Amino acid sequence: xSIDNTALLTDQYELTMVSAALRHPVAHRPCVFEVFARRLPxxxxxGVVAGTGRVLDELTxxxxxxxxxxxxxxxxxxxxxDWLREYRFSGDIDGYREGELYFPGSPILTVRASFAEGVLLxxxxxxxxxxxxxxxxxxxxxxxxxxxxxxxxxxxxxxxxRAAVAGARAAYIAGxxxxxxxxxxxxxxxxxxxxxxxxxxxxxxxxxGPDEKAAFAAQIEALGVGTTLLVDTYDITQGVRNAIEVAGxxxxxxxxxxGDLGVLARKVREQLDDLGATGTKIVVSGDLDxxxxxxxxxxxxxxxxxxxSLVTGSGAPTAGMIYKLVEVDGIPVAKRASHKESKGGAKAxxxxxxxxxTIVEEVVYRATDQVPAADGLTLRxxxxxxxxxxxxxxxxxxxxxxxxxxxxxxxxxxxxxxxxSHGDPAVxxxxxxx
Amino acid sequence: xSIDNTALLTDQYELTMVSAALRHPVAHRPCVFEVFARRLPxxxxxGVVAGTGRVLDELTxxxxxxxxxxxxxxxxxxxxxDWLREYRFSGDIDGYREGELYFPGSPILTVRASFAEGVLLxxxxxxxxxxxxxxxxxxxxxxxxxxxxxxxxxxxxxxxxRAAVAGARAAYIAGxxxxxxxxxxxxxxxxxxxxxxxxxxxxxxxxxGPDEKAAFAAQIEALGVGTTLLVDTYDITQGVRNAIEVAGxxxxxxxxxxGDLGVLARKVREQLDDLGATGTKIVVSGDLDxxxxxxxxxxxxxxxxxxxSLVTGSGAPTAGMIYKLVEVDGIPVAKRASHKESKGGAKAxxxxxxxxxTIVEEVVYRATDQVPAADGLTLRxxxxxxxxxxxxxxxxxxxxxxxxxxxxxxxxxxxxxxxxSHGDPAVxxxxxxx
Numbered sequence: 057x058s059i060d061n062t063a064l065l066t067d068q069y070e071l072t073m074v075s076a077a078l079r080h081p082v083a084h085r086p087c088v089f090e091v092f093a094r095r096l097p098x099x100x101x102x103g104v105v106a107g108t109g110r111v112l113d114e115l116t117x118x119x120x121x122x123x124x125x126x127x128x129x130x131x132x133x134x135x136x137x138d139w140l141r142e143y144r145f146s147g148d149i150d151g152y153r154e155g156e157l158y159f160p161g162s163p164i165l166t167v168r169a170s171f172a173e174g175v176l177l178x179x180x181x182x183x184x185x186x187x188x189x190x191x192x193x194x195x196x197x198x199x200x201x202x203x204x205x206x207x208x209x210x211x212x213x214x215x216x217x218r219a220a221v222a223g224a225r226a227a228y229i230a231g232x233x234x235x236x237x238x239x240x241x242x243x244x245x246x247x248x249x250x251x252x253x254x255x256x257x258x259x260x261x262x263x264x265g266p267d268e269k270a271a272f273a274a275q276i277e278a279l280g281v282g283t284t285l286l287v288d289t290y291d292i293t294q295g296v297r298n299a300i301e302v303a304g305x306x307x308x309x310x311x312x313x314x315g316d317l318g319v320l321a322r323k324v325r326e327q328l329d330d331l332g333a334t335g336t337k338i339v340v341s342g343d344l345d346x347x348x349x350x351x352x353x354x355x356x357x358x359x360x361x362x363x364x365s366l367v368t369g370s371g372a373p374t375a376g377m378i379y380k381l382v383e384v385d386g387i388p389v390a391k392r393a394s395h396k397e398s399k400g401g402a403k404a405x406x407x408x409x410x411x412x413x414t415i416v417e418e419v420v421y422r423a424t425d426q427v428p429a430a431d432g433l434t435l436r437x438x439x440x441x442x443x444x445x446x447x448x449x450x451x452x453x454x455x456x457x458x459x460x461x462x463x464x465x466x467x468x469x470x471x472x473x474x475x476x477s478h479g480d481p482a483v484x485x486x487x488x489x490x
Numbered sequence: 491x492s493i494d495n496t497a498l499l500t501d502q503y504e505l506t507m508v509s510a511a512l513r514h515p516v517a518h519r520p521c522v523f524e525v526f527a528r529r530l531p532x533x534x535x536x537g538v539v540a541g542t543g544r545v546l547d548e549l550t551x552x553x554x555x556x557x558x559x560x561x562x563x564x565x566x567x568x569x570x571x572d573w574l575r576e577y578r579f580s581g582d583i584d585g586y587r588e589g590e591l592y593f594p595g596s597p598i599l600t601v602r603a604s605f606a607e608g609v610l611l612x613x614x615x616x617x618x619x620x621x622x623x624x625x626x627x628x629x630x631x632x633x634x635x636x637x638x639x640x641x642x643x644x645x646x647x648x649x650x651x652r653a654a655v656a657g658a659r660a661a662y663i664a665g666x667x668x669x670x671x672x673x674x675x676x677x678x679x680x681x682x683x684x685x686x687x688x689x690x691x692x693x694x695x696x697x698x699g700p701d702e703k704a705a706f707a708a709q710i711e712a713l714g715v716g717t718t719l720l721v722d723t724y725d726i727t728q729g730v731r732n733a734i735e736v737a738g739x740x741x742x743x744x745x746x747x748x749g750d751l752g753v754l755a756r757k758v759r760e761q762l763d764d765l766g767a768t769g770t771k772i773v774v775s776g777d778l779d780x781x782x783x784x785x786x787x788x789x790x791x792x793x794x795x796x797x798x799s800l801v802t803g804s805g806a807p808t809a810g811m812i813y814k815l816v817e818v819d820g821i822p823v824a825k826r827a828s829h830k831e832s833k834g835g836a837k838a839x840x841x842x843x844x845x846x847x848t849i850v851e852e853v854v855y856r857a858t859d860q861v862p863a864a865d866g867l868t869l870r871x872x873x874x875x876x877x878x879x880x881x882x883x884x885x886x887x888x889x890x891x892x893x894x895x896x897x898x899x900x901x902x903x904x905x906x907x908x909x910x911s912h913g914d915p916a917v918x919x920x921x922x923x924x
Contacts, residue, residue: 062651127675224517241498
């Protein structure tokens with residue numbers, strides 16, 4: 057996927073606000089904007105940051121060329137149009153790395169720039185972080201529930217065609233083993249995988265009726281006996297029999313995509329073993345979410361295929377992050393109206409942990425302060441530099457590094473934090489804003 | 491947004507299935523694939539088709555160039571790669587127009603092509619229709635709840651940055667008046683709108699504290715008194731007083747983005763009227779969904795700004811449509827395994843209505859049959875030609891026509907079908923497959 061122009065992936069009011077600000081010194085005052093979530097989605101214990109790398113990619117496409125200016129000229133004055141023509145983000149960005157856990161109030165991204173430069177990025181930054189983090193947060197729960205069994209992400213058809221690519225990327229950070237999405241394989245190098253389709257088996261229907269064995273034989277001819285045969289188009293028991301008859305006991309895997317997956321997995325495992333196909337794996341799919349995956353823990357399942365619930369955030373399709381102006385010319389600022397208060401002033405965060413590694417608190421403190429001490433606990437600062445003077449810093453963490461970081465971070469959660477049941481955040485957020 | 495190459499917005503298995511099929515006559519057998527939803531999202535009374543126009547746009551980008559072939563070559567044989575290099579959809583597509591209501595089993599899209607040509611499009615078609623129809627279906631409920639009051643869609647920041655553009659388009663079909671999203675304005679001509687940001691008001695904070703009046707004055711200077719001032723950054727009553735003091739009673743509108751919107755709207759209306767600003771409108775926003783909109787019916791609200799719930803489908807972020815092979819060489823085919831049966835054979839549909847216009851049934855019949863008679867009822871066929879021989883037909887309905895079509899169609903629902911309460915589909919689907 058090419059990085060297109062991203063300047064119009066924003067809300068009209070970001071531009072009218074710039075227009076109004078440009079007539080005053082306000083436009084050029086040094087400001088700090090912060091991205092954070094007031095709360096986690098209902099009952100969730102932790103969130104997973106994803107999308108930061110995409111924010112940096114799309115920032116480079118945030119330029120107003122003639123085509124973009126023609127659109128904004130409909131409602132903007134000439135001075136603003138001229139300013140936008142020269143727009144290039146020149147500020148600094150720090151933030152949580154991809155694959156980092158976050159909690160309510162965590163300063164996930166901090167943008168330092170003039171008012172006008174910073175306010176323009178609100179919508180684009182939030183779109184990316186809210187989507188990608190929602191997917192990663194849901195996917196991490198599924199990966200935890202699956203334990204050592206791999207998950208294949210196969211939800212592209214259940215979400216917007218480009219969101220699917222970003223979703224596959226986010227799911228990979230969260231620990232999913234592979235994706236069905238080929239654009240994610242091309243753009244981000246996510247390992248791709250695939251099994252077989254009901255349409256393929258149905259396609260071998262002739263005047264005399266279905267011919268499942270012909271379909272299986274054709275698939276093995278093209279893809280080898282290591283392939284995965286879909287055995288539930290007609291009758292599963294007959295399907296398994298046909299599969300092993302055609303492929304022999306060396307068949308790679310069978311997939312079951314419907315019915316009571318636990319019962320079927322047991323029956324199919326028994327049947328495969330009886331047929332001597334003791335090494336043939338079982339892939340299950342069909343409306344799986346983290347709870348269904350957990351319920352299959354005791355069943356002889358080898359791989360999970362997960363679609364809808366993964367790409368839609370399993371009940372929480374957006375992460376609820378917001379982008380707030382917190383400091384102007386060094387002065388802390390905050391909205392005061394009901395229910396939506398926020399805490400002014402630029403902030404940093406560190407995560408405290410016991411000597412065992414188990415985390416204790418998310419500590420949010422003033423960016424100008426030292427990391428607060430915590431008796432007997434280690435404190436790990438959470439923000440890293442991402443952009444300096446408008447350019448991405450060298451040696452940003454790779455996707456694989458984010459994935460490894462999350463795998464390590466999940467181990468540091470208090471044990472109840474990994475549970476699927478609803479509850480409070482796994483650790484509290486403590487504000488040290490003195 | 492440019493129409494990029496879309497060939498890799500698919501699942502790996504679509505290509506491996508083609509690879510296996512190409513070794514056999516199966517690949518070239520004439521097939522019929524149908525898109526339909528087995529059921530509506532939980533409790534919904536109707537669905538709204540959206541995305542069909544985008545499907546046709548993206549079909550033209552579904553070509554395998556050298557870059558795409560380099561990716562698929564990793565897992566495909568040379569013959570398949572050569573076939574893909576020449577791939578160009580050459581079949582026919584019929585379907586429901588955008589803005590058409592749909593119900594369980596409605597044949598929303600019918601693709602007639604060889605097996606290999608048709609199977610390749612499954613993922614792309616479903617991604618677009620599942621996303622866009624989910625948004626349109628949710629938005630239509632909000633538009634109904636809002637009655638004659640306009641809705642501004644402002645959810646871009648709560649969803650993937652490109653999904654936001656498609657979402658704005660779908661919401662416009664559903665009757666939303668305008669979007670905040672500028673890319674939707676550029677690409678699809680959706681009217682754009684905007685109000686004001688808290689950051690703008692906060693940006694005027696000086697060493698002596700906030701200066702809401704300076705912010706309001708700057709906004710009016712740039713955008714005129716017809717603008718919308720955001721009055722809830724600090725204290726709403728003072729904010730309204732400041733707004734009228736600065737703008738005079740001719741102020742266009744004030745926006746309230748937090749708190750108990752019903753109570754606040756009443757208080758603000760009273761205050762505005764007392765200040766002589768009887769023509770100043772009230773825009774409310776902040777976690778609105780169709781239920782919250784309905785609950786504000788009796789309050790003096792002029793415009794709704796809706797974000798999160800609209801772009802995430804208000805609890806149903808995907809429409810659950812599937813793409814099934816239903817006919818091969820004229821032979822009906824269908825999966826038989828549990829819970830996921832479907833009805834074989836190419837189908838068409840017509841909607842029956844009483845002389846008053848109120849609709850009665852969705853009648854699904856064999857595509858080769860005549861429209862079934864219905865005593866005393868009119869029957870309107872629902873599919874229109876979309877693609878012939880690989881090319882979009884001339885004079886496809888425009889976005890505005892889809893929008894008008896839906897407005898008319900909603901009036902034909904039985905009255906309980908427009909209710910927000912959970913229930914069965916507004917009309918039943920009757921299969922006449924004899």
